[in-house]
Amino acid sequence: MPREWADLFLTDAPGRATAVAVADVEGRERRRGLFRRLRENLSKTRQALGSEIQATLFAKLDEHTWERLEEALIMADVGASTTASVVERLETEVGEGTVNSGEALSERLIELLADTARNENDQIDIRAKPTVILAVGVNGTGKTTTIGKLAWHLQKELGVSVLLGAADTFRAAATEQLEGWAQRAGCEIVTGPEGSDPGSVAFDAVAQARSRDIDVVIVDTAGRLHTQDDLMGELAKVRRVIARQLEGAPHETLLTVDATTGQNGLRQAQVFSETAGVSGIVLTKLDGTARGGIALAIASELGLPVKLIGVGEQLEDLRPFDPEDFARALVS
Numbered sequence: 001m002p003r004e005w006a007d008l009f010l011t012d013a014p015g016r017a018t019a020v021a022v023a024d025v026e027g028r029e030r031r032r033g034l035f036r037r038l039r040e041n042l043s044k045t046r047q048a049l050g051s052e053i054q055a056t057l058f059a060k061l062d063e064h065t066w067e068r069l070e071e072a073l074i075m076a077d078v079g080a081s082t083t084a085s086v087v088e089r090l091e092t093e094v095g096e097g098t099v100n101s102g103e104a105l106s107e108r109l110i111e112l113l114a115d116t117a118r119n120e121n122d123q124i125d126i127r128a129k130p131t132v133i134l135a136v137g138v139n140g141t142g143k144t145t146t147i148g149k150l151a152w153h154l155q156k157e158l159g160v161s162v163l164l165g166a167a168d169t170f171r172a173a174a175t176e177q178l179e180g181w182a183q184r185a186g187c188e189i190v191t192g193p194e195g196s197d198p199g200s201v202a203f204d205a206v207a208q209a210r211s212r213d214i215d216v217v218i219v220d221t222a223g224r225l226h227t228q229d230d231l232m233g234e235l236a237k238v239r240r241v242i243a244r245q246l247e248g249a250p251h252e253t254l255l256t257v258d259a260t261t262g263q264n265g266l267r268q269a270q271v272f273s274e275t276a277g278v279s280g281i282v283l284t285k286l287d288g289t290a291r292g293g294i295a296l297a298i299a300s301e302l303g304l305p306v307k308l309i310g311v312g313e314q315l316e317d318l319r320p321f322d323p324e325d326f327a328r329a330l331v332s
């Protein structure tokens with residue numbers, strides 16, 4: 001499962017395993033630091049969920065305990081069906097005597113929650129050159145911000161070259177905003193005039209990446225509601241134009257979902273994935289909500305891999321999603 005940036009991306013770079021083994025001690029330190037930060041980022045959900053769960057799991061286990069646990073998980077937006085299956089399983093295992101209360105029960109809960117969110121397609125394949133990543137989503141969910149952070153991490157952690165395509169031509173301010181991120185991330189950008197065809201900007205960006213030997217192109221798009229059929233159709237057109245420029249592209253379509261929108265995010269993910277070929281979810285603004293359980297609900301109920309999580313507004317506030325780290329940061 002992805003834990004670090006290098007695990008999230010599938011690359012041709014050799015020798016990765018050796019490098020990781022050599023840096024093991026340093027790696028563990030680093031992971032501990034990252035986990036601490038994740039716990040801080042998720043503090044709102046943890047405060048809401050963690051104390052209730054701990055109170056429940058360490059108390060006498062009876063009918064009432066399981067109800068309280070279910071309520072806490074549902075309040076944190078883990079989702080009704082995911083919650084029901086996890087709690088039922090836990091109850092059964094306690095009944096069979098395989099787990100007892102307290103620490104072991106807490107560990108088992110973390111494991112079960114993490115299991116529901118695992119997905120085998122949880123990597124981002126950047127072996128194609130250039131790899132085209134398309135960012136889509138509802139207005140204000142964090143597409144542009146995520147692109148800036150992703151570009152920065154790709155260059156810094158993997159040393160690949162990145163070019164941004166400003167295909168949100170709907171507002172002039174959108175291009176300016178992406179230009180700001182390109183500057184911060186230290187990468188180049190292809191823009192078009194306000195009101196121009198988003199497909200043609202995407203086409204140009206991919207063409208330039210090809211001629212300039214760039215590794216990864218990330219294309220921004222205008223926000224749209226999943227209920228706006230015409231705008232969803234426009235997205236399909238952007239995809240076709242990109243595919244015409246480069247066979248097999250876009251290789252990755254990332255849907256940003258704002259965690260603070262709760263269960264509506266599930267619906268967005270469903271519709272976008274039906275019409276826009278979503279291959280991964282970026283769950284943003286997890287730092288600002290007490291309902292971070294939505295990450296688990298999306299991953300388990302839609303079967304879509306959550307690949308990245310946004311935990312703030314700065315360049316470094318984007319992380320690969322790790323179900324186990326995530327569940328642990330929420331619960332304990």
Ligand SMILES: Nc1nc2c(ncn2[C@@H]2O[C@H](COP(=O)(O)OP(=O)(O)OP(=O)(O)O)[C@@H](O)[C@H]2O)c(=O)[nH]1
Nearest residue numbers: 139140141142143144145223284285310311312313
């Ligand atoms: N706290 C927090 N804020 C975030 C995060 N991601 C994005 N934001 C903020 O959310 C707001 C919207 O982000 P944008 O990146 O502009 O969203 P967008 O999807 O590109 O919006 P449109 O282009 O208008 O559709 C900005 O104020 C961001 O700073 C996050 O992970 N945490």
Ligand SMILES: [Mg+2]
Nearest residue numbers: 143144168174
């Ligand atoms: Mg934007």
